Amino acid sequence: MIIYPAIDLQDGKCVRLTKGNFDKKTIYSRSPLEQAKVFQEIGFKYLHIVDLDRTISKDKSNLETIKNIIDNTTLNIQVGGGLRTEDTIKEVIDLGIDNAVLGTAAVNNPDLLITMSQKYKNKISVGLDVREKMIALQGWKDQTQISCFDFLNTIKNLPLRSIIFTDINKDGMKQGINIDDTLKMAESSKISVIASGGVSNIEDIKMIKSKNKIGGVIVGKAIYDGLINLNDLVKFSA
8 A cells, every 4th residue: 555645735835724725724844845855764655746826826836846856855756736738737747756636627628638648658647526425626616516436437447547535524634534435436446546535543544454445545634733653654655
């Protein structure tokens, strides 16, 4: 199982949101590069980055910060946030990232997803952000009535790297993940499913790993708030 410690970027800083709400934001003191180096030194091999600025504005991004992390660590980095065109997807892949995460674009523009997954095989992931099993888009602001499980049927045969399954109501709440729907997603797909949203302690990690179906887990706020010891966490990472 892959453990992805997470860095959310806004204005070049590490931040964490609660349920995706920009008004409920915590800014952390370490620079993104310093934080990434901490993860690497402890022994993590992977990193999950979300460019929050790009989710809300096509004119802003944290590409320079992401490139700085790529150039100064050996981490395998996946990046999401506002990747809604072929140009923006190519832009982040050309930085040297491991894989790009498409959310809104995957749902609103399936032709783009098909094209990109064929062009960049095993380098495109789909981020499914859900409330009560229904997909939310545009940085979680737009709620659809599209079932995540119905949408899975439209993408399950594409050459994707992974599906990142986030329960928005759990994200940043540190109350445990939505294991039932995450597990159902993993059991319904040959594509690796990554759990996200709500990890609160090392027992959550043990439980996820014990299912033997979930390919990885993204851990964010529980790290920054000191609820999970990184030396304990890294032991579970592939």
